[in-house]
Amino acid sequence: MKIAVDAMGSDAYPHPDVEGSVLAAREYGVEIVLVGNREVVEPELAKHQAASLPISVFHASQIIEMNEHPAAAVRSKRDASMVVAMQMLKRGEVDAFVSAGNSGGCLASAIFYLGRIKGVERPALSSIFPTRSGHCFLLDIGANTDCKPLYLQQFAIMGSVYAERALGVAKPRVAIVSNGEEEDKGSILVQETVPLLKTSGLNFVGNVEGKDIPAGLADVIVTDGFTGNVIVKLSEGAAKLILGIIKEEIKARPLATVGAALAKGAFAQVAKRLDYREYGGGILLGVDGVVIVGHGRSDAVAIKNAIGVARKAVDSNVLPAIRESIAAHLTTPTQE
Amino acid sequence: MKIAVDAMGSDAYPHPDVEGSVLAAREYGVEIVLVGNREVVEPELAKHQAASLPISVFHASQIIEMNEHPAAAVRSKRDASMVVAMQMLKRGEVDAFVSAGNSGGCLASAIFYLGRIKGVERPALSSIFPTRSGHCFLLDIGANTDCKPLYLQQFAIMGSVYAERALGVAKPRVAIVSNGEEEDKGSILVQETVPLLKTSGLNFVGNVEGKDIPAGLADVIVTDGFTGNVIVKLSEGAAKLILGIIKEEIKARPLATVGAALAKGAFAQVAKRLDYREYGGGILLGVDGVVIVGHGRSDAVAIKNAIGVARKAVDSNVLPAIRESIAAHLTTPTQE
Numbered sequence: 001m002k003i004a005v006d007a008m009g010s011d012a013y014p015h016p017d018v019e020g021s022v023l024a025a026r027e028y029g030v031e032i033v034l035v036g037n038r039e040v041v042e043p044e045l046a047k048h049q050a051a052s053l054p055i056s057v058f059h060a061s062q063i064i065e066m067n068e069h070p071a072a073a074v075r076s077k078r079d080a081s082m083v084v085a086m087q088m089l090k091r092g093e094v095d096a097f098v099s100a101g102n103s104g105g106c107l108a109s110a111i112f113y114l115g116r117i118k119g120v121e122r123p124a125l126s127s128i129f130p131t132r133s134g135h136c137f138l139l140d141i142g143a144n145t146d147c148k149p150l151y152l153q154q155f156a157i158m159g160s161v162y163a164e165r166a167l168g169v170a171k172p173r174v175a176i177v178s179n180g181e182e183e184d185k186g187s188i189l190v191q192e193t194v195p196l197l198k199t200s201g202l203n204f205v206g207n208v209e210g211k212d213i214p215a216g217l218a219d220v221i222v223t224d225g226f227t228g229n230v231i232v233k234l235s236e237g238a239a240k241l242i243l244g245i246i247k248e249e250i251k252a253r254p255l256a257t258v259g260a261a262l263a264k265g266a267f268a269q270v271a272k273r274l275d276y277r278e279y280g281g282g283i284l285l286g287v288d289g290v291v292i293v294g295h296g297r298s299d300a301v302a303i304k305n306a307i308g309v310a311r312k313a314v315d316s317n318v319l320p321a322i323r324e325s326i327a328a329h330l331t332t333p334t335q336e
Numbered sequence: 337m338k339i340a341v342d343a344m345g346s347d348a349y350p351h352p353d354v355e356g357s358v359l360a361a362r363e364y365g366v367e368i369v370l371v372g373n374r375e376v377v378e379p380e381l382a383k384h385q386a387a388s389l390p391i392s393v394f395h396a397s398q399i400i401e402m403n404e405h406p407a408a409a410v411r412s413k414r415d416a417s418m419v420v421a422m423q424m425l426k427r428g429e430v431d432a433f434v435s436a437g438n439s440g441g442c443l444a445s446a447i448f449y450l451g452r453i454k455g456v457e458r459p460a461l462s463s464i465f466p467t468r469s470g471h472c473f474l475l476d477i478g479a480n481t482d483c484k485p486l487y488l489q490q491f492a493i494m495g496s497v498y499a500e501r502a503l504g505v506a507k508p509r510v511a512i513v514s515n516g517e518e519e520d521k522g523s524i525l526v527q528e529t530v531p532l533l534k535t536s537g538l539n540f541v542g543n544v545e546g547k548d549i550p551a552g553l554a555d556v557i558v559t560d561g562f563t564g565n566v567i568v569k570l571s572e573g574a575a576k577l578i579l580g581i582i583k584e585e586i587k588a589r590p591l592a593t594v595g596a597a598l599a600k601g602a603f604a605q606v607a608k609r610l611d612y613r614e615y616g617g618g619i620l621l622g623v624d625g626v627v628i629v630g631h632g633r634s635d636a637v638a639i640k641n642a643i644g645v646a647r648k649a650v651d652s653n654v655l656p657a658i659r660e661s662i663a664a665h666l667t668t669p670t671q672e
Contacts, residue, residue: 069520130577131577132577132580132581142515145515145521145522145523145524146523146524177566178562179478179481179561179562179565179566180565184405185481186481186562187481187482187560187562188481188482190562209565209566209569210565210566210567210568210569210570210571210572210573211569211570211572211573211576212573213570213573214570214573214574214576214577215573215576215577224523225515226514226515226522226523226526226563227562227563227566229515229516229545229546230513230515230545230546230563230566230567231546231566231570232546233545233546233547234546234547234549234550234567234570234571234574235546235570235574236546236547237546237547237548237549237550237551238550238570238571238574238575238578239574239578240547240550240551241466241467241468241550241551242574242575242578242579242606242610243578244468245468245606245609245610246582246602246603246606249602249603249605249606249609250599250602252602253599253601253602255598255599255601256598256599256600256601256602258595258598259594259595259596259597259598259599259600259602260595260599260602261595262591262592262594262595262598263586263589263591263592263595263596263599264592264595265589265591265592266582266585266586266588266589266592266595266596267582267585269585270578270581270582270585273581273585274578274581
C-alpha cells in the first residue's frame with residue numbers, strides 16, 4: 001500500500017508531517033510519498049534514520065496556507081502539495097492521501113480532481129469523537145454549512161458503511177442531532193430528514209441531543225456542517241475549559257498539588273482518551289478516493305495515526321462499499 | 337418584591353421548589369408565593385421552620401408534566417401551576433415568576449398570558465454559561481428552532497441590555513456563533529444576520545467558533561434555538577464525560593486514589609464552577625414579564641439561585657430597559 005502525505009500540511013510543517021510519515025512507515029510498513037517542496041522536505045527527512053524505509057519525496061513547489069480562501073487557492077496554485085497529491089491519487093499512483101492542511105482546500109481539491117462518487121450530492125468531513133464507552137463517528141463537521149435532507153441521508157449511508165468496515169462496528173447505530181429526543185422536536189431540516197433515515201435500511205436509532213453524543217448513544221451521528229463544526233470545536237473548548245479549571249484549582253492548594261502529582265498517571269491517561277491526536281484525522285466521505293484530513297495542530301503522532309486511518313480505510317475497501325451502497329440506494333427509491 | 341415560584345416545577349417537585357423558596361426568602365428577604373396544589377405544597381412547607389418568613393401558597397390544581405406537549409398542555413390545563421402564576425404576573429400581583437418545569441410550557445404560557453414586548457418578533461430562552469474567565473450569556477437555547485436574521489438581531493439587543501443591567505457587564509461584547517471566525521464563514525442565517533448586528537449600535541465583536549464560547553471571547557452570544565440547545569446540552573454532556581473519565585482513571589490506580597483524596601477541595605471547587613445550579617435559571621427574554629426558567633433537575637440551591645436571578649432582573653429594571661431598546665430600534669431603522 002502506498003500513501004501520499006502532504007508534507008506542507010500541518011501548522012508546523014514540514015516537521016510533524018515528515019516525522020509522522022517516518023513513524024507510520026516504520027510501524028505500519030506502508031509505503032509513503034511525501035508531497036511537498038523537495039528543498040524543504042528532503043533535509044527534514046534526512047534528520048531521521050529513514051534511508052531503509054519505503055519513503056520517497058514527490059516535488060510540489062507551492063503551499064495552500066491555512067488562511068487562504070480554499071477554492072481560489074486550489075484554482076490558482078496548480079502546483080500546491082495537496083493539488084499535486086490529489087492528482088496522484090486520481091491517477092492511481094497512490095492508494096490514499098493524508099493532509100493536515102487547509103481542510104477547505106482539501107475538500108475543494110478533492111472535489112475538483114477526484115470528483116464525487118456517482119450519486120453523491122455532497123461530500124462530508126468527518127471526525128472520530130470520544131465518548132464514555134469508546135468513540136462515535138460524526139459527520140458533517142464543516143464541508144456543507146447549509147444542508148438538504150438528501151445530503152444528510154447520504155451522510156448517514158456513507159457513515160454507516162465506514163463505521164462498519166473501517167471502525168469494525170457491527171450494525172452501527174445511526175442517529176441525527178436534534179434539540180430533543182422526541183420525534184416532534186428538531187429544526188425543519190431534521191424533521192424532513194428523519195423519514196428518509198427511517199427508510200434507508202440503516203439501524204436508525206432516532207434523534208440525539210447534545211448530551212447524548214459524549215454519552216455514546218450512537219455510533220454514527222449525522223448533522224449539517226454548521227452544527228457539526230460547532231460540536232467538534234465546542235467539545236475541544238469545553239475540554240480545555242474543564243482541564244484548565246482543574247489545573248487552576250489544584251495549583252491554588254498545596255495539598256491538592258501533592259495529590260495531583262500522585263494522580264499524574266491517571267491524568268495522563270485522561271488526556272490520552274480525550275486527545276484528538278489519538279484519532280489522527282477524519283475521512284472525507286463522498287469523494288472518489290481515500291482522503292484523510294488531519295487537524296492543523298497535528299504533531300508527529302497525530303500524523304502517524306492519520307496515516308493509520310488511511311491504511312484502515314484502504315484495507316477495508318471502504319470506497320467500493322460506499323459506491324455500492326449509494327448505487328443501491330439510487331436504484332431502490334426510498335419507500336415513504 | 338414578590339416572586340411567584342412554581343411549586344410543581346422541578347422533576348422532584350415539590351421538595352426542591354419549596355425548600356429553595358424557603359432558602360431564598362431567608363437569604364434575599366423577598367416575598368414568595370408558592371403556586372401549586374395546596375394539599376401537596378402546604379405539608380411540604382410545614383417541614384421547614386418557615387412560619388415567620390413571607391411565604392404564601394396560591395392554589396393551582398393542575399400540573400404540566402415534563403413530557404407533555406407544551407402548547408396543548410397550556411391550552412387544556414387552565415389551572416396548571418405555571419398558567420396560574422403567569423396570570424398573577426400579568427395582573428401585577430407578583431414581580432416575577434420562577435419555574436423549573438416544562439420549559440416549552442413556560443414559553444407557551446408566557447407568550448399566551450403575558451404577551452410579547454411590543455416589537456419583539458420571538459422571545460428567547462437563555463442560559464448563563466461558564467467560561468474560563470467567568471461566564472457568558474447565551475441565547476436562544478431552544479425557544480425558536482428555526483430563526484430569521486431579525487430574530488437573532490433582537491436576541492442580541494435584548495441580551496446586551498440584560499448583560500449590562502442584570503449581570504453588570506459594561507459594554508457587553510456581543511458575538512454570533514459560526515463555523516469559523518472569518519466573516520465569509522457561516523450559514524446563510526449567520527451571513528444575513530451579521531450586517532444587522534453591525535448596525536444595531538451594539539458592541540458586536542464578530543463571529544465566534546464553538547471553542548471560543550468556553551474561552552470567554554464574548555459576553556453575549558446569539559444563535560438559533562437549535563444550535564443553542566445543542567451547545568448547552570453538549571457542554572453538559574462533555575463535562576460529564578470528562579469528569580467521568582477522570583473518576584474512572586483515578587479509581588483504577590490506588591496511588592491516584594490517595595492523590596485525589598488530597599485534591600478533594602480542588603475538585604469540589606471545580607464542580608461548583610461548572611455547576612449549572614450556580615446560575616439557577618435563564619431568563620425568558622422578549623415576553624412582557626420577568627420569567628426565569630430553571631433546569632428540570634434543579635435542587636433547592638438551584639431554585640434559590642433562580643429566585644436570585646429573578647430578583648436581580650426586577651431590581652435592575654431589565655424589562656423597561658428592553659422595552660425601550662426594542663422601541664428605539666424600531667423607530668431608528670437599521671442603516672445598511
